[in-house]
Amino acid sequence: MTSPRPDVPSDGSVPAPPPGCPAHRPESGAPHRLHGPAAAADPRAVYELLRREHGPVAPVLVHGDLPAWLVLGHRENLEVMRTPSLYSRDSRRWSMFEQGRVPADSPLIPMIGWQPVCVFADGDEHARLRRAVTDGLAQFNRHGVRRYVTHHTRRLVAGFASRGEADLIGEYAERLPMLVMNQLLGMPEENGPRLVEAARDATRGGPAAPAGEDLMAQTLRTLVRRKTERPGRDLASRLIGHESGLTGDEVVDHLRLVLLAANEATVNLIANTLRLVLTDRRFRASLSGGQMTLPDALEQVLWDAPPLSVVAGRWAVGDTVLGGRRISAGDMVLLGLAAGNADPEIRPDRSAPVHGNRSHLSFSGGPHECPGQDIGRAIADTGIDTLLTLLPGLELAVSEAELVTGAARLTERLESLPVRFTPEREAVPGPELRVSAAPPVSQPLPAASPQPPAPPAVPAPRGELSRWQRVLRGR
Template sequence: MSTPRSDFPSDGSAAVPPPGCPAHNTGAGGLTRLYGPVAEADPRMMYEGLRRQYGSVAPVLLHGDLPAWLVLGHRENLEVMRTPSLFSRDSRLWTMFKQGRVAPDSPLAPMITWQPLCIFVDGDEHARLRTAVNDGLGQFNRHGVRRFVTRYTRQLVDEFEATGEADLVRDYAEKLPMLVMTQLLGMPEENGPLLVEAALDLMKGTETAMASNEFVVETLRKLVKRKTENPGRDLASRLISHESALTEDEVVEHLRLVLIAANETTVNLIANTLRLVLTDRRFRANLSGGQMTLPDALEQVLWDAPPLSVIPGRWATGDTTLGGQPIKAGDLLMLGLAAGNVDPEIRPDLSAPVHGNRSHLSFSSGPHECPGQDIGRAIADTGIDSLLTILPSLDLAVSEGELATTSAWLTQRVNSLPVRFTPRRPATVQEIDVSTPPPKSQPLPAVTSVASPATQLARPPVRRSWWRSLFGRR
């Protein structure tokens, strides 16, 4: 087992776990482990315990008891995000890598091993790759995204509306973002359901995850070849023709990055917002009474339950000080988005509404700020609004206390949302609104008919590291 670096707190103060951090959640030197069942049982309690003990930047241990810094303060997070000259995205700077202390099979390896992607580079190379992604995503207007969301919301609801019950995570939130994203990438309609299943398989880390990843990559390679010959107004075509001159591999890998990352974060945002709407009577009443818009509810969730709780990471380019802590060159810093969003320095009263306030950290900031945040918002608010419009009588089928939340060390969201509603009778021809649906609106094909490797085994309910699926199975 590795030991913490000598200049991490070793004066005896760290030997006593911070308040709220159980003793058996500590590792070498008494430092708190940022992973494992204890840390994931109540992340907010752990963050606040660390904040009381250390302030805005706390020393922690990652998998294998490797030392890192967890940035808890809102201001300190922004400082790290916005200062790439001091805090780089190039993981090759990490002292633990240079010392050979990161095992090849470490759970950290998939998410921090350097790769030629825009999220791992700075400077001119980052500008080249990031500009292509920004321009590709920037061509989509909100109205166009809404049309896709409305189409797929109707198709997904068609699958369960006759029963009067559904699980809004399994039957809706986990499917909608991927279906929309496949259209923005320029994929054929029939690819949508197949990629939904493959992406879910990847996110849950099943035995068929590697086969699912191969299916995703091969589908993207076919898309790139097709769009090279017959370009359209989509992300794939824009990356291929962009002035940044991306190679075919760079196009495929950035399409994969956008597809998987956008899917996971938007699934989390939809699921957590639906939970809020269904369980908080104040929000339900306000939404019905027009005193609070759905974007307001989304903003509240982005503050209180961001799609990503922690982002790894940044690496110090030289010795510096952050939040009163001595940061050495090569140190790893973990961005605590969830912790920064509840920093008492900026939110002394967590019960106060945050309507219209977008200064949260949920989409990061600086050069590596999420390029697809507007698309994610459009998918989430349009999807939830369309769902509530079609099924206005939605009610939880279980008590709020029965809703389980899965907390991985990077993400947190509700596992399922069982609901009941009045089955909607089929619309007559006269009642169908033809103002928004595109020509194609057939029901989604049955996924069980697909000869995809991911469909051979049932998915277990446990969600595993989606970062491993994103970066580790290429």
């Protein structure tokens, strides 16, 4: 039974549940597990089942069978994102922590274990820390970022171009964002491959995770010491000298935050967009006909397969009502980004294109909206465009049904993307591979300049196709 969406009374009282509706408290009844086999096999089906049974806010169980609320409605997600006075980012408020029900080795700890960084702060402290991060990222213009992306894409493709086959997840998507972000942080280029492996170990968990975390922390501390003595035009130097007055530890913590957060989201964005391009007949036909650009395809992916499906989380500051559900102080509230993007109240026809519509939830919203989303878009857009140009005849090496998607950390993740293409007899030609094609971080990027809003995509004139369209038509 689908729950109605009663309005909250003006006096602030909590309405009684409508007759026949599921219990409000997540501890009662039989909430669905977000970490079970069903959720891992088809999380979208689970979201729709929860929507039918509970409405826009559903009781669920996370790892350890701990209770939480999953927000499924688009409107309700925005309400949580935009109201930090009711829904805090400080995970220390979680009642499960206070009751000692979260074990130290819980897989939730890497996501919600409190740290002195902006994503776990509210109010003035959040504003102070976030301002340093946003100002640091704002100094990079799109042209400089795209040069780095092109440079590293060519290097990665050179490693498998002669084989005629590759796994575009393990050999490309999981490597490119970290290599680019390393240079934006101010890291020497030669440190890139080592940090890529360390970040993969840290985010995947398991026995190798502690060593990966230690290597990242040690490398970032070394970077901060070096940039304190010899600053440049990079994120580390900007954080060190920012007027917010970050301590050395705060600089290291925020460099790590940017590195991991940008990497995970952008890896998934690249992977999901490549999958769409290689499997979705609608887009292949539309692209060939000159009506769809790569930015349009990225936007469709941000609606249909957001880089992060579920974000944990927010914690209720006091007793309140959300989507007709009574939320108690200390409850965990999970942002269902994928479910909110599919809310039938805003997308009654999910087959309709969403060109030019950026009201999706993929980059969150409110005071904690992702500050690096433009950089993530630039990495995915330029990386995919360059990759398709370098790999003629690119196609899937397996059937679409054989592609495996996992649900690690509450987020759908394409595990591999085997492809084949016309092999190169020699490595990708040399001039573009020289460091001069993308200057090392010791050579500063061009000074930041205000970027005007991106103009709307203009279809190619009849008889004239863009490079992106010619590549797909050639296939």
